[in-house]
Structure formats: structure tokens, C-alpha cells
Amino acid sequence: MKIFKTEQIRQADAYTIANAPISSLDLMERASNTFVRWFCNQFVNTRPIGIFCGKGNNGGDGLAIARLLSEKAYQVKVYIVEHSEDASEDFHANFIRLENHLTSFKIHSEVDLPQIPANMVIIDAMLGSGLSRAATGILAEVIQKLNDAPNKIVSVDIASGLYADRQNEKEDAIIKPHCTVSFQFPKLAFMMPQNAEFVGNWFVADIGLSENFISATPTSYFYTDKSEAECKIIPRKKFSHKGTFGHGLILAGSHGKMGAAILSGRACLRSGIGLLSMHIPGCGYEIMQISIPEAMVTVDPDHKHLSKLPQIESYSAIGIGPGVGKEKVTVQLLATLLKQIKTRLLIDADALNILSENPYLLDHLPEKTVLTPHPKEFQRLAGESKNEYERLELARDFAKKHKVIICLKGANTAVVLSNGDVHFNSTGNAGMATGGTGDVLTGIITSLLAQGYEPEDAAILGVYQHGLAGDKASEIKGQSAMIASDVIDKLGW
Ligand SMILES: NC(=O)C1=CN([C@@H]2O[C@H](COP(=O)(O)OP(=O)(O)OC[C@H]3O[C@@H](n4cnc5c(N)ncnc54)[C@H](OP(=O)(O)O)[C@@H]3O)[C@@H](O)[C@H]2O)[C@@H](O)CC1
Ligand SMILES: Nc1ncnc2c1ncn2[C@@H]1O[C@H](COP(=O)(O)OP(=O)(O)O)[C@@H](O)[C@H]1O
Numbered sequence: 415m416k417i418f419k420t421e422q423i424r425q426a427d428a429y430t431i432a433n434a435p436i437s438s439l440d441l442m443e444r445a446s447n448t449f450v451r452w453f454c455n456q457f458v459n460t461r462p463i464g465i466f467c468g469k470g471n472n473g474g475d476g477l478a479i480a481r482l483l484s485e486k487a488y489q490v491k492v493y494i495v496e497h498s499e500d501a502s503e504d505f506h507a508n509f510i511r512l513e514n515h516l517t518s519f520k521i522h523s524e525v526d527l528p529q530i531p532a533n534m535v536i537i538d539a540m541l542g543s544g545l546s547r548a549a550t551g552i553l554a555e556v557i558q559k560l561n562d563a564p565n566k567i568v569s570v571d572i573a574s575g576l577y578a579d580r581q582n583e584k585e586d587a588i589i590k591p592h593c594t595v596s597f598q599f600p601k602l603a604f605m606m607p608q609n610a611e612f613v614g615n616w617f618v619a620d621i622g623l624s625e626n627f628i629s630a631t632p633t634s635y636f637y638t639d640k641s642e643a644e645c646k647i648i649p650r651k652k653f654s655h656k657g658t659f660g661h662g663l664i665l666a667g668s669h670g671k672m673g674a675a676i677l678s679g680r681a682c683l684r685s686g687i688g689l690l691s692m693h694i695p696g697c698g699y700e701i702m703q704i705s706i707p708e709a710m711v712t713v714d715p716d717h718k719h720l721s722k723l724p725q726i727e728s729y730s731a732i733g734i735g736p737g738v739g740k741e742k743v744t745v746q747l748l749a750t751l752l753k754q755i756k757t758r759l760l761i762d763a764d765a766l767n768i769l770s771e772n773p774y775l776l777d778h779l780p781e782k783t784v785l786t787p788h789p790k791e792f793q794r795l796a797g798e799s800k801n802e803y804e805r806l807e808l809a810r811d812f813a814k815k816h817k818v819i820i821c822l823k824g825a826n827t828a829v830v831l832s833n834g835d836v837h838f839n840s841t842g843n844a845g846m847a848t849g850g851t852g853d854v855l856t857g858i859i860t861s862l863l864a865q866g867y868e869p870e871d872a873a874i875l876g877v878y879q880h881g882l883a884g885d886k887a888s889e890i891k892g893q894s895a896m897i898a899s900d901v902i903d904k905l906g907w
């Protein structure tokens with residue numbers, strides 16, 4: 415799914431109005447109807463509803479929603495926050511339509527603020543994607559009051575006060591909704607961890623903006639949903655054999671960290687690879703052979719660390735990093751690997767930290783190497799950033815400069831391609847914030863690379879399947895009890 419910036423959403427809106435054709439008021443009606451359909455599935459009509467409207471089109475949506483809900487026998491109260499003398503045309507039209515149904519209450523100042531019953535559901539339609547500056551004055555006061563109340567809040571399109579695609583200041587007044595119903599596209603703001611409390615659970619309501627416009631308009635931001643991930647899967651043919659699915663090599667583990675090697679190896683095998691070899695330090699030999707009988711093992715001459723690169727010509731992809739440490743000998747091994755490698759490569763964990771400490775190695779990264787840093791590893795690699803928008807830009811610059819693919823891990827992992835495109839992941843949950851889940855991802859993506867998936871697809875699909883397995887694991891174990899091995903157990907597609 416594409417993620418558009420505010421300006422592009424406005425253009426999509428205008429294009430649809432001109433070409434569908436549909437009047438802007440009818441488009442607002444359609445958007446409001448879509449919201450109401452969603453809302454009625456979530457909230458019964460015995461609960462009172464309070465709709466807080468601004469005076470732009472977001473407020474116009476609020477007024478239309480008020481009318482539609484009252485037609486469905488919801489008890490609705492409408493509050494209009496008088497932040498401006500002027501109102502948008504469609505706000506005005508909906509205000510007139512509403513007059514036959516409901517009276518609205520105007521909020522000019524704090525004294526006009528209503529008492530809010532505890533069971534009232536609040537619909538936030540004060541400011542939408544037209545936010546041009548921080549909310550102040552009466553808007554800020556209403557936002558504060560609603561945030562302080564225990565009531566459930568549902569934001570129309572986006573929480574009032576939250577910029578759709580740029581950084582807010584810390585002190586900005588922003589609604590903290592339980593959920594947001596976004597029109598047609600998710601907003602870039604929803605992908606940023608810092609905005610979690612200003613988004614809540616979010617849903618996309620298809621309001622029928624022009625498909626021609628959407629498919630023809632380029633964007634650098636995407637959201638990987640189920641259909642997009644599934645169409646990347648290459649089916650296994652009836653007469654295929656293990657040679658069809660590649661032979662991967664994972665270099666992992668050190669004394670005390672053989673678990674990381676085991677997790678990545680197991681995940682690799684559970685992701686469809688034909689053959690897997692693991693290169694590990696001497697201390698891990700028996701551990702590995704017993705833990706993963708399906709994997710072949712080559713043993714490093716060093717007992718505790720990886721020090722010597724094995725023959726690598728026969729592998730279709732190589733993954734390096736989980737649990738390897740940063741010993742001098744391992745630095746040397748990575749440098750040799752970068753010189754010799756002719757196949758697809760994934761670099762994770764301490765191998766990334768080695769790159770950070772030896773930046774000259776970055777010039778030797780083969781094109782489309784997949785890097786899988788968590789935020790701290792990325793910071794070591796690319797430097798500090800003031801906020802998550804800046805971090806994303808840094809990742810895009812880094813990926814373009816070094817022609818690599820970066821999976822910036824976290825909730826909504828951002829897969830940043832070497833052309834700067836960003837694919838945010840839709841699967842995964844906070845139960846995955848536990849040691850070893852990153853090693854699992856290394857195994858999955860290495861497996862896909864070995865099978866011949868293009869590195870872009872391997873990264874996007876691998877991240878998606880990793881999160882999906884995490885979601886299945888959390889359904890069974892719960893987020894607190896699940897561990898990385900549970901994620902491996904739930905792999906499979
Ligand atoms: N295609 C779609 O997706 C569709 C979108 N639709 C809906 O339209 C919404 C966008 O509408 P919108 O452009 O009128 O913007 P919205 O946020 O309601 O208000 C802007 C007004 O507020 C003002 N203003 C801004 N910041 C302010 C501040 N801090 N404090 C005070 N005032 C401030 C601003 O003033 P100005 O910046 O000009 O001074 C302007 O007057 C969108 O979110 C969705 O709900 C659907 O109806 C149909 C299809
Ligand atoms: N809150 C979360 N929601 C979704 N996925 C998460 C969350 N926290 C962590 N993850 C995922 O779990 C993995 C953690 O990786 P990492 O930090 O490298 O762990 P480790 O080094 O212990 O293996 C990443 O793929 C990340 O996207």
C-alpha cells in the first residue's frame with residue numbers, strides 16, 4: 415500500500431473530484447459514511463457520542479458523521495471549537511445540513527467546555543491533514559481536557575494536532591486517541607515510534623479516491639500488507655529438489671553466544687532453504703550438531719571466536735553476525751569475506767558493529783547487501799539523529815550512498831532500499847522485543863537470499879514473515895511469555 419504525503423493526498427482528492435467526477439461535498443459524505451460504517455461496528459448506539467469539530471474539512475467530516483450517527487439512533491452531541499472566524503465551504507454546507515437534525519454547542523473559551531460523561535465516546539474531528547501550525551489557544555485547551563479525561567477517543571483521519579508527515583515539537587498539543595480511522599492511506603506519522611500515543615490502533619477507510627491517480631503517482635513510502643507480501647512468495651514447484659532452493663552459509667556464534675547461531679540456523683531452515691551450512695568457532699561444534707542436525711557445520715580453527723573464512727565459492731548466499739563478537743580476528747574475517755564474496759550477503763548484529771568501528775569496510779560492501787540493524791546499531795553505523803523522521807532520512811541517504819538495503823528494526827520495521835524507497839512492515843508485536851528475535855530474522859532473510867529471491871524482496875518478505883510468525887506466537891503464548899524460539903516454531907508459508 416502506498417503512503418502519500420499530505421500534498422499528494424490533496425492532489426488525489428482534487429483529481430478524484432475532477433475526474434470521477436464527484437463533488438467535494440459528496441466525497442466528504444462518502445468519507446463520513448465510511449467512518450460511520452466502521453464506527454457502528456465498534457460502538458453500540460447506547461453509548462453517548464461527543465463530536466468535537468474544528469472549522470476545516472476535518473470538522474466538516476465531524477458534522478456529517480454527527481448527522482449520520484444520529485440517523486442511526488446514536489445520542490450525539492456536537493461541539494464546535496471556534497478556533498477561527500472562517501469555516502471551509504464543506505464545513506458550512508454540513509453545518510446547514512446538520513441544523514435540521516441537531517443543535518451544536520460552540521466552544522469559544524474554557525468556560526464553554528462541557529462536562530463529559532464517563533461513558534461518552536469522543537470523536538475527534540478538530541484538525542486533520544490541513545494542520546499548518548501547532549494547535550494553540552482554545553484548540554490546545556480542548557485537546558488537553560480530552561486527553562485528561564478517561565473517555566475513549568476516536569480520531570477522524572488523524573489525531574488533531576499531529577502533523578501527517580513531519581516532526582511535531584515536544585510541547586505541541588496533540589490528541590491521544592485510542593484509535594484513528596485514516597482516509598484511504600496510512601500517514602507517515604503513524605510509522606514513527608515516537609507518535610504511538612498520538613495514533614493508537616489505526617485503520618484505513620477506503621473512500622474511493624481515484625485508483626488511476628494512486629497507481630500513477632510515485633511515492634517513496636509503502637506499507638507492506640498481507641497481499642503485497644504474499645505476491646512476493648515464489649511457489650515451490652512439484653519437481654523441485656533441494657538444489658533448487660540454494661545452499662546458504664551462516665557465520666555466527668562465539669563462546670557464550672552459540673544460542674544466536676542456533677536461532678539463526680533454525681530460522682533459516684524453517685524458511686525454505688535447500689541446504690544450510692554453519693561456520694562456527696570450535697567451542698560450538700557439538701552444540702550445533704546436536705541442536706540442528708539438518709545443518710552442516712564447518713569449524714573455525716579458533717576455539718572461541720570466528721577467525722578464518724572457510725571456502726565460500728559454493729554458497730548462494732551468506733549471512734554473518736549473530737553472536738560473533740568484535741575480536742580482531744573476526745574483523746579480519748569480515749574484511750576477507752567482503753573482498754571475496756560474489757553472492758548475496760546479509761550483515762547483522764556484531765558484524766554491523768564491526769563495520770561501525772571500521773568504516774573503511776563500508777566501501778567494500780557488495781551492492782544490495784542487506785543490513786539488519788536495530789536502532790542502536792544503526793546509530794553506531796550512521797550517526798545520531800534528532801528524531802525518527804531524521805533517522806529515516808539518514809537511513810535513506812546511507813542506503814543510497816552505499817547501495818545497500820537496510821532493515822531498520824523495531825515496530826513497523828522500515829526496509830530501506832538502495833533507491834531510497836521505504837517499505838514499512840505491518841506485522842509483529844511487542845512480544846518480539848526479547849533477545850534472539852533479531853537472530854531469527856537473519857536466518858529468514860539469508861534463507862530467502864539463498865533461494866534466489868531478489869534482495870529487495872528477501873528483505874521485505876522476510877521482515878513480514880518474521881513479524882507474522884511473531885504474531886502467531888503471541889496468540890498462543892502471549893506477548894510476555896513468548897521467546898525467539900516460539901517465533902521460529904510459527905514460521906511457514
Ligand atoms: N482526500 C481526503 O483524504 C479527504 C479528506 N477529507 C477531510 O479533510 C481533512 C483536511 O481538511 P482541511 O484541508 O480543511 O484541513 P483541516 O485540518 O480540517 O483544517 C484546516 C483548517 O484549519 C486551519 N488550521 C490549521 N492548523 C491550525 C491550527 N494549528 N490552529 C488553528 N487553525 C488551524 C487552517 O487554517 P490555515 O492554515 O489556512 O490558517 C484551515 O482553515 C482531512 O483530514 C479529512 O478529514 C474528507 O472530507 C474528504 C476526502
Ligand atoms: N515492539 C515491537 N513490535 C514489533 N516488532 C518488534 C518490536 N520490538 C522488537 N521487534 C522485532 O524484534 C526483532 C529484535 O531484533 P534485535 O533487537 O536485533 O534482537 P536480538 O539482537 O536480541 O536478536 C526485530 O526484528 C524487531 O523488528
Ligand SMILES: [K+]
Pocket residue numbers: 472538539540541542569570571572573574
Ligand atoms: K482529527
